[in-house]
Amino acid sequence: MTAPVMAQAAPEAAVQMRKTTYIQAVNEALREEMRRDESVFILGEDVAHYGGLFRVTRGLLDEFGPQRVIDTPISEQGFMGMALGAAAVGMRPVVELMYMDFTLVAADQIFNQIAKYHYMTGGLIHLPIVVRGQQGGGKRYGSQHSQCVEGLYAHFPGIRVVVPATPYDAKGLLKSAIRDDNPVVFLEHKMLYFTRGEAPPAEVEYTVPIGLADVKRTGQDLTLVTYGYCLLQALEAADALAARYGIQVEVVDLRTVNPMDTDTIWESVAKTGRLLAVHESYANCGVGAEVVARAYEEAPHLLRAPARRLGMAPVSIPVSKPLEDEILPWKQQIMAAVLEMMRA
Amino acid sequence: MTAPVMAQAAPEAAVQMRKTTYIQAVNEALREEMRRDESVFILGEDVAHYGGLFRVTRGLLDEFGPQRVIDTPISEQGFMGMALGAAAVGMRPVVELMYMDFTLVAADQIFNQIAKYHYMTGGLIHLPIVVRGQQGGGKRYGSQHSQCVEGLYAHFPGIRVVVPATPYDAKGLLKSAIRDDNPVVFLEHKMLYFTRGEAPPAEVEYTVPIGLADVKRTGQDLTLVTYGYCLLQALEAADALAARYGIQVEVVDLRTVNPMDTDTIWESVAKTGRLLAVHESYANCGVGAEVVARAYEEAPHLLRAPARRLGMAPVSIPVSKPLEDEILPWKQQIMAAVLEMMRA
Amino acid sequence: MSASISPQILPSEAETRLEVQPLPLDRLQQMYRTMFLIRRVEESLLQAAEEGKIGGAMHTAIGMEANAVGAAHATRPDDYVTCTYRGHHHALARGMDPGQAIAEVMGRATGFAKGKGGSMHFVDPEHGLMGANGVVAAQVPHAAGMALAAQLRGEDRVALTFFGDGALYQGVMHETFNMAAKWKLPIVFYLENNRYSEMTPIWRTSSVEALYRFPRAYGIESMQIDGNDVEVVYTAVAQAVERARAGEGPTFIEALTYRLAGHMAGDLETYRTEEEKALQRQHEPLMVLRNKLLERGARPEELEAIQAQVEEEVQAAVAFAEESPWPDIAQAYTDVFYL
């Protein structure tokens, strides 16, 4: 996987890359931004002394102290609302939700407040807030601890939605998110935390701009648009499809769901003529449906076959391994969808 | 407008219809179901003594007493959770949210709890709950009191989503919703409350089944799929398009957004070859995008032109009249969209 | 225990007896001026609403003016304030231009938020008003976040948040009380107890009879005061602000007050009697202050002159608003993101 080309934001070409984990990348982005800007601080459950249930904020309390890394009570509405207040007066809160499913506990503060504040105040107040945390299935956490929520966040205007898949992108995008003057939700996936990838060493400055997709695999037969953990599944599926069927799938990593870099998608579809959007959040009224709808609004002439989407089936998420495996729109489902489209 | 044909559920053909308002229809449905079934009761703010901010529950306290029509404190999470508990042990709570925007205040109870309970318990518990209230723009209530939320509800599995546009449908569907053994959200629109339409007299039994669309206007040029207040706007637009341009739009009233009666849509599209979905909730990752995505999954061969959707622009909802008028996807926007599709 | 949630209790019957230092006469006259201004702006807005010039939900604070004015005088312009959809009085008390206020309610381009926010979303960062809110209680954690920011930065700013009696039972209040108490945030919780939440009297839904005692469960300092006496309000808020600036943490003030107009424009008011309103009119804030001023030697003509001045100012403000242009259509699409 190559680092995306972004002259202005990427580190010196000469930098020696190293392998790092996704968790480490997120942790470094937090640390470096907190060093850079005193107004950045962290709020969440177990984030300070324990370093986060998933150890993402590990070590930050030691370096920045309890004023800037704050263990909250289990009061998501309250501390999300406090993040709004702090941001309204110039701070840059980074709020951890332990599981992104708890977005629903704080939904009023997120969607009725944070997302709308700039607009409702006629632009008088803006809110540099990052909400981050892990989501997704694959570890049998069941219905209330496994949902992917990017479709929910993207439905409402006013929040940028970032879903990076690689350590490189995670670090670069989190830095951009923290520097952004708007609310950004930054969605990690529990299956990504221990994955490894190339990134510049700590303290070598780079960012990845929000709103730019990245072609992570080239191919001429079909454009597969995805992001987050599904990217890894899609790349595996693409390799298997190439090996077994000679089908060359081009994999576009959206990285940001809102705003959506449709230019990059259409550019790819112009080549392949086929479009499949894949994600783990619910299919119904979801991101994939949005990609399809935009394709027929903006680029219908490019499509040689009906555009399709693949998302989570309309079921709650079961604990039992074979049941969870069945519903996750991962490698097998992706391969099946691609084959069906190629045969049609 | 004719009453939909539903032999088993509709009243005797001989019944003399009368004109009634949407509010009255909803009120009657509540009253009749409460008479019919002692386990039906109402919870909400101002619902008992005042009879509801929009007077929808007027008179029910007098007839059924304070045990069955309960004025709650402003505690949406709490009373939504209580509705779950009561339903789990056999009651049939009908919860009023004063503005459907406050769905977000109770979102955990609605989407993480009520929607998932049947599944998480492996079918051991089911929840006959109706959540109802008014939504929508047009009266300059601004960002936090004007949102349409059916796209949000439809994203999550486990809740039926009903959005009736006429007094007849409202009464018949609310009765079905209350009798349904599953969670149903019943979405009224503030612009519909004083609209009038034909319905059988009070106490003449009929229901409208959940999950059945209804063709409210026939035409051969384009299929316009909509529901709720947009139906009225679409019918006006259709008449204007016919008068001015001779374009005959077939208007399909979805009535239920989840489950979605795609059969009726495809049947219409088979005739017209053109599909436009219209709604007032946000376009992004919304119901219209879902209709378009399903069209290309299930019926791409029927489409002679790219399917399109029209929904709320990705902005918070402004108070100022000309600004609100600008963004509501109503008659003017509908006409423009149809014309654009017919010209393409 | 006096059931201060009953609308039969007058604000003057509040339980906490504060030592009220009389304010200088000119200060009181200034306060009178602002309170009268608020009253007249609210009345003119109600009239405009009746004339169909205002849409949406418009809530006035007629009868509650002293809360806003006393509190504004007891805080600094660089303190932070949040309030509810019933927020015109707080904005005007802090110094918002009445013309911009009325224009906003009418949805005009000259409104402080270009007509996008309207009556329920008053905001004026220059005067420290950081936002009103249409969702009950949502503004309360916002103020706590501002207090947290002040604390983190080592500033001596204080946050002051207004909410109604009905707001007490939104869960987020509880969460905020706990964090504010635990972290000793420099915040003042100000409850305007007007005895109703919309059309429901608070006694019907509250398990607690003396609301101000409730926050003591968190160890929060708390008092119940006469919210219709501007000097009392000033004294209470000044004390609370002093504690907050000194790092002693939050204070809760329950101010007994009463809304003399409907919950919002168009309210039928079927839920209360004329007698009840007549009773409460005996202790309405403008009259209380007027009597106080006269007792302390102000001359009636002075007050008439103030009123006449205000009358003119309000007329001019209404005219300004009505003559203001509508916002440009393009404005519908801006301010989603800060660019």
Added chain:
Amino acid sequence: MSASISPQILPSEAETRLEVQPLPLDRLQQMYRTMFLIRRVEESLLQAAEEGKIGGAMHTAIGMEANAVGAAHATRPDDYVTCTYRGHHHALARGMDPGQAIAEVMGRATGFAKGKGGSMHFVDPEHGLMGANGVVAAQVPHAAGMALAAQLRGEDRVALTFFGDGALYQGVMHETFNMAAKWKLPIVFYLENNRYSEMTPIWRTSSVEALYRFPRAYGIESMQIDGNDVEVVYTAVAQAVERARAGEGPTFIEALTYRLAGHMAGDLETYRTEEEKALQRQHEPLMVLRNKLLERGARPEELEAIQAQVEEEVQAAVAFAEESPWPDIAQAYTDVFYL
């Protein structure tokens, strides 16, 4: 005030002194049996988790067994119970079959919810367990709704809801306390204060030191008890249930207890010391009850026999679960709606 939120306080130091009527020996032996069963099931689940046989988040209640068993004995099978993701002990105490319980945690078709709910969603309507919950505090209003249903129907059933110390500061708790108190619902709020919410000690986030005093702010009857003494638990719950059935409204019970295992399987437990655990082991519920039984004349052999029996039962249950089939794939798509 004893800071009962500190993990240095033993459950036996609880503030409320109840008059505890000794239970008959055979009842106590029955209780011992169930408590030991819970302990062994939990331990076997932890072992299975270590062996990779269980996914997800699995929380055990080792050290907290007396709360579940005392409460189950003090309620009727037709009373309603809700609890948290840490709910195995409540299900077993009410009579859930251990085989079905373990099978569910392992995601097998023979689990009570066909493997769909798993460890965090224990439910057993036949025994009155109406649901556990993965979202902190969400189950509390559910119980209030059940209590409301009982009240509306004129039944004398009672709802009992369990939650942790960390749950107290979810807003919905506050909302539920108020409505339960206002409507005098037949509900018992049972706080299992194990002094930690995940890896954070509750003293770090709570403004309140004696949690049981907090609900008194709503006028809710409240007590703090030794949650590790099953007789005390029984007595407290029996009293609370009696009040509820008599229409006297809610009672809040704070039971001091301690979780001896990690928050969930795999917890590194960096946040507490071995000394602290050793201290708390001195008053762990099985030992407390064992000593009590021996003092009251039970013979050690009797207890050994019970343990041996349980041991066999648990082994059989584990074997049953492990040999159970996986659910049919089609099950992934059922139970979204009740048809």
